[in-house]
Amino acid sequence: MAATYDCIATTTLNANETSVTFSSISGNYTDIVLIIDGAPISGGTSMDSNWRVNGDTGSNYSDTRWQNAFTDRSTSASSSRFGAPRSSGRYTQILQFMNYSNTTTYKTGIARSGNNEVVEAYVGLWRNTSAITSITVISGQNRNYTPGTIFTLYGIKAA
Secondary structure (H helix, E strand, O other), X not given: OOEEEEEEEXXXXXXXXXXXXXXXXXXXXOEEEEEEEEOOOEOOOEOOEEEEEOOOOOXXXXXXXXXXXXXXXXXXXXXXXXEOOEOOOXXXXXXXXXXXXXXXXXXXXXXXXXXXXXXXXXXXXXXXXXXXXXXXXXXXXXXXXXXXXXXXXXXXXXX
16 A cells, blocks of 8 residues: 655744744644754753643653663653753654554554664553644754744655
8 A cells, every 4th residue: 555645744944942833733644744854952061852732731641762772751741852962963753653543442543763873663652542733843952943843744645
């Protein structure tokens, strides 16, 4: 079965930002994919990127990270991690939600992230059965996504 990617929305930063939100996400796709083509971060050497859906700030998120030679996890968090951008160069982050509009299961996000220093993989869980209608990307450690960073949200349609 072939699939097609439709660009739902794209945002290119013109100033430092600590978060970017995609809202009013249609339920017309099988999966959604967020791709970040990031400019080097400001305010430190690295930071966590986190995702939050539908404005939920409760303790409903958890994640597991595999980074180079170690693994760690978080539980009962108010968002789920999906990458660690660096100040040393451009980076790429890809976050995918399968069956995001299903209303009978918890939502899982699978992510890959990397640049010239680190390669990571994440799996995150939002413990809620609601369809995802908005995604907010949040920077960690009081750092910024910088001008030139491009956030693009795609919908995947089964052909």
